[in-house]
Amino acid sequence: VQETTGLMSVEELAKGVGYTDPIRTSWKPPRHILAMPQARHARVLAKHNIEMEGDDLTPPIKRFEDMKLHPCVIKALKEKKISSPSHIQMAGIPAILSGRDLIGIAYTGSGKTLVYVLPLIQFCLEQESMLQFDGGEGPYGLIICPSRELAKQIHDTIEYYCEDLKKHGLPSLRSCLAIGGMPTNEAMDVIRKGVHMMVCTPGRLMDMLNKKLVSLSVCRYLTLDEADRMIDMGFEEDVRTIFSYFSGQRQTLLFSA
Secondary structure (H helix, E strand, O other): OOOOOOOOOHHHHHHOOOOOOOOOOOOOOOHHHHOOOHHHHHHHHHHOOOOOOOOOOOOOOOOOHHHOOOHHHHHHHHHOOOOOOOHHHHHHHHHHHOOOOEEEEOOOOOOHHHHHHHHHHHHHHHHHHHOOOOOOOOOOEEEEOOOHHHHHHHHHHHHHHHHHHHHOOOOOOOEEEEOOOOOHHHHHHHHHHOOOEEEEOHHHHHHHHHOOOOOOOOOOEEEEOOHHHHHHOOOHHHHHHHHOOOOOOOEEEEEEO
């Protein structure tokens, strides 16, 4: 894709729209991490075999607490026996929380799902506590993946953390699953209440956008999981069309094994 044109919508390519600054977020790395010398960050990256490329990189963070994740999220992680971040999580979560676009590549089973799920939950909590999502509003975050099995797996992960937050009296975050072979009604029930996060396959999402069942006007967070596989499977045209439904800047994250 890179060789011909970047992964942008047809309209953006035609108008030459480009964003040079990352999307604004309220997150900043802790002061003690920012005070550390570059040599320390380089040592951490080298020790854990992490390669980071880009301008003005966010430093890797070795503890979930230092990532300023909500205490309830950290507690839910500990219940799942996850006490410290994996290599891709050390580098990826701080970059995403600071609003950067990202391409993340790591082997299967390295915890890539949590790299984009945890910041998304954090952003949605922030949005919901500032101003509640109304009926028909949303999603704020969109996760697209090539297969139904993967979509279901990601949705289950999101549900687990949202349920845990609800148990501790925090605002309830709603997520829906839109995949082929499953009736649209279930997703529509959640969308009518106002949906924060949506996990879907490209075909079903295209269908729902064409029928105007869902709107991406407030969507600011887009993840393509198994992005290269999706392009190989011939979904590139669909993905570009989906991009044209966004209004304004979005944070784009591509992941691949």
